[in-house]
Amino acid sequence: MKIFDIAIIGAGPSGIMAAITAAKLGKQVILLEKNEIIGRKILATGNGRCNLTNKNIDVSRYHGANPKFIQQILSNFDQFQVMEYFESLGVVLKEEDNGRIFPRTNQASSVVEALDYELKKMQVNIETSALVKNIQYEKNWIISGEHQEKKFQIEAKNLILTTGGKATFQLGSSGDGLFWSSKLGHTIIPPAPALVPIETVETWPKNIQGLKIEGVAKIVADEKQISESQGDILFTHFGLSGPAIMKQSRIISLLIPTQKVEIHIDVIPEATEKILDKKIETILNANGAKSVKNALAGFVPGDLMNTVLLNLEIDPDKKSSRISKLERTSIVKGLKDVTLTVRETRSFKEAQVTAGGISAEEINAKTLESKKIPHLFFAGEIIDVDGDSGGFNLQWAWASGYLAGTSASK
Ligand SMILES: Cc1cc2nc3c(=O)[nH]c(=O)nc-3n(C[C@H](O)[C@H](O)[C@H](O)COP(=O)(O)OP(=O)(O)OC[C@H]3O[C@@H](n4cnc5c(N)ncnc54)[C@H](O)[C@@H]3O)c2cc1C
Structure with missing residues (x-):
């Protein structure tokens, strides 16, 4: 069986950013997504317009984990770097009230299409319709699940969990990553619906x-x-x-x-x-x-x-x-x-984000690696961090995805 350097479960904004970042650093990356397409939730953001970041990112606009943890992660890939990055992908941006940043097209699909192109350019192995059912660590990570009713198994040296929280679960984020992490011994701050x-x-x-x-x-x-x-x-x-x-x-x-x-x-x-x-x-x-x-x-x-x-x-x-x-x-x-x-x-069905998630106390803020289980990384909403409305949550997803992708490549 081929052994990947990094497997990433969940092709939301954090997983996609982690995959692109790691592949750019020369790693063999596989990105597993249970939906038929990547970035399904991104398409629903900002009423279909994708408020992808905010010029006025400030740690005070985030909740959950302690501000120092959040700041450390945000500073690795700040809003200006995110804007520059998307512009470099050809996504022309515009600013609206209160510093909110949108694609000039007013279409979230512009963002997803640009990211999809980049994933392919960087030769990330993208597996959609791949529902991961179990993860376990032996000598490497063994990830198993179902792909179009057929069972699959993948082996990887490092694993990044970017399965999201529980908000708007009908778009994919049903809390699987929280369940696995809890089984692996991580503390889960009870998830609650936010922006609801x-x-x-x-x-x-x-x-x-x-x-x-x-x-x-x-x-x-x-x-x-x-x-x-x-x-x-x-x-x-x-x-x-x-x-x-x-x-x-x-x-x-x-x-x-x-x-x-x-x-x-x-x-x-x-x-x-x-x-x-x-x-x-x-x-x-x-x-x-x-x-x-x-x-x-x-x-x-x-x-x-x-x-x-x-x-x-x-x-x-x-x-x-x-x-x-x-x-x-x-x-x-x-x-x-x-x-x-x-x-x-x-309910979570109508919530835009999840408050709670994996306790930040058990995650290394410099790398986003688990302090409990080596070779396991987290990014995005799965972590106990949620932001205000206005582009703060996607900024968290990009920044944490970037850091997890970088650290898992080391
Ligand atoms: C309606 C709506 C509007 C929003 N608007 C904005 C906005 O304008 N600006 C903003 O900043 N934020 C917005 N948000 C919040 C933002 O979308 C989320 O915070 C962000 O998408 C979280 O990213 P993530 O990568 O952590 O998780 P998600 O985007 O939830 O992605 C997780 C992915 O993991 C996949 N997955 C889960 N379990 C499995 C499994 N077992 N096997 C395989 N794949 C799996 C899911 O299918 C999903 O694609 C909005 C949210 C909603 C619901």
């Missing part, structure tokens, strides 16, 4: 599903404010989604097993309660004959206004002139604090 929508106990968001507002969402756990984020908030049939919610979903995931978690939304963050009260008073006075719902429809979309009034048990059709001062005060408070109770996060 939130299900609420209250069912009224269903009545205004599809409605998007710009507001401030505060996370409160056992009556203590934990975090807040300003941005788009989307009401859905199950609760809440949108960047301001997804951003904070990681912390919600970790809190809900033990605490009561609420989301407090300020739908008019630009005005203080006092200013808002004055404005509402003026509008109600000037529109006495109109229903309160119609008079105040200029503040927030009508359906939301209607819902806020109903939640406050104020008849939306009540004439503005008949709204009492007490009712006006409760409308102000109702708009500044729309409270929803978290039931749970949506």
Whole structure:
């Protein structure tokens, strides 16, 4: 049986980058992927546009492992090197708001095609539709599985696991690498969905599903404010989604097993309660004959206004002139604090990333080699590192893939 220098399981961004890097260093590399194509998840990133990195990469935008570990890995192949690399492959890039970098074509397929070309140019052995079922270390790594219903076995001196976490498992990352690593004695920080929508106990968001507002969402756990984020908030049939919610979903995931978690939304963050009260008073006075719902429809979309009034048990059709001062005060408070109770996060199926994974304590930050098992390396989301939305996760995948590919070649 041919013995490869390096076998890589998982042709996501980290596995592809590891394979190209190792092959460039002259190694015989085999890249195994259970999907029919490589980079399936890359195609889904950034709504099909692939937000492949961010100009403002900073360790504070990552979670999980300790910042020193993360920094050490990111510094091996930083965002500027990543951008230069993709430009050298012919992927012309452009910058959008908040430093987010996309291919100029607005198509994730441009990124995957360029990487596919490079893998072939570097003579990486690519095996797609190859489902790995078992790994074991004897004198070398023995990797076995099924390829189009036929069993296969591969031998390699080094193994890089880049099978991802559990997020959006329907695209391939079903947690196999975490299972094998745990069997080999690695500690797994329990995986939890992150960058994921939130299900609420209250069912009224269903009545205004599809409605998007710009507001401030505060996370409160056992009556203590934990975090807040300003941005788009989307009401859905199950609760809440949108960047301001997804951003904070990681912390919600970790809190809900033990605490009561609420989301407090300020739908008019630009005005203080006092200013808002004055404005509402003026509008109600000037529109006495109109229903309160119609008079105040200029503040927030009508359906939301209607819902806020109903939640406050104020008849939306009540004439503005008949709204009492007490009712006006409760409308102000109702708009500044729309409270929803978290039931749970949506499942891994809808999560963009996985919080948790292989404990970084057991991985050498200089090489990404396991501290427990020699000749075993990790890269990408399988490690206990997850980033914010905005290109941070792909940057982690490129940088860690690059380092694992380099070290496994030594
Ligand atoms: C919808 C969506 C949008 C996103 N958008 C962005 C974005 O715009 N910017 C950003 O930075 N991040 C984004 N992310 C996150 C980013 O895609 C991931 O963090 C990144 O893909 C992780 O890379 P990875 O190589 O570690 O794992 P993955 O990309 O998950 O790849 C793992 C690969 O391993 C394969 N595999 C698993 N088990 C086996 C097995 N037993 N045998 C063979 N193969 C196996 C899988 O099929 C898969 O192809 C998004 C994620 C999702 C789901």
